[in-house]
Amino acid sequence: MKTRAPRILLASAVGLALAAGVAWWQTRHVPDLAAVTTAIGGPFTLTDHTGRRVTDADFTGRYRLIYFGYTYCPDVCPTELQAMSTALDRLGADGERLQPLFITIDPARDTPAHLADYVALFHPRLIGLTGSAAEIAAAARAYRVYYARPPGGDDQTYLMDHSSFVYLMGPDGQFLTAFPSGVDPEKMAAGIKARLQ
Numbered sequence: 001m002k003t004r005a006p007r008i009l010l011a012s013a014v015g016l017a018l019a020a021g022v023a024w025w026q027t028r029h030v031p032d033l034a035a036v037t038t039a040i041g042g043p044f045t046l047t048d049h050t051g052r053r054v055t056d057a058d059f060t061g062r063y064r065l066i067y068f069g070y071t072y073c074p075d076v077c078p079t080e081l082q083a084m085s086t087a088l089d090r091l092g093a094d095g096e097r098l099q100p101l102f103i104t105i106d107p108a109r110d111t112p113a114h115l116a117d118y119v120a121l122f123h124p125r126l127i128g129l130t131g132s133a134a135e136i137a138a139a140a141r142a143y144r145v146y147y148a149r150p151p152g153g154d155d156q157t158y159l160m161d162h163s164s165f166v167y168l169m170g171p172d173g174q175f176l177t178a179f180p181s182g183v184d185p186e187k188m189a190a191g192i193k194a195r196l197q
């Protein structure tokens with residue numbers, strides 16, 4: 001854990017710098033709304049935890065709550081997924097308008113079968129998504145997600161570095177907002193509700 005903390009801080013710092021950059025960019029380019037809303041998000045083709053091939057288009061018309069992480073994560077990922085689940089439940093009927101998605105950044109270990117066991121721990125409607133290394137890289141790139149396997153560790157027990165944001169995407173796949181790591185579930189629920197139309 002001691003060696004991991006700086007990496008998490010680094011990943012968070014990268015994420016925050018990115019968010020700050022996006023915010024700066026938005027304030028400097030307010031008239032260009034179309035470009036802003038396409039800055040985060042985009043098409044993906046992945047495999048869900050039942051083995052079905054899915055694309056972003058399968059969720060057209062639905063709000064999406066998306067988190068990138070990995071099932072072997074000892075702390076941050078389970079915390080964020082639990083926060084998402086709590087926020088969705090707090091929203092009641094409104095929560096059912098959202099599709100929660102968990103996209104792994106560790107496809108080597110996060111097989112569909114492994115994801116199936118994992119997502120069931122958090123929310124009955126949570127869909128786990130995995131894919132080839134290239135498919136995951138493309139999805140992460142679209143959402144500006146940083147991830148890396150640091151040197152060391154064996155192939156069973158290694159940890160991954162990754163940025164940690166919960167993305168709220170609109171029915172057309174447009175970026176609405178992102179919640180930082182550690183956000184209170186009540187605040188997440190309120191932030192979601194404020195953006196539902």
Ligand code: NI
Binds near residue numbers: 078
């Ligand atoms: Ni994690």
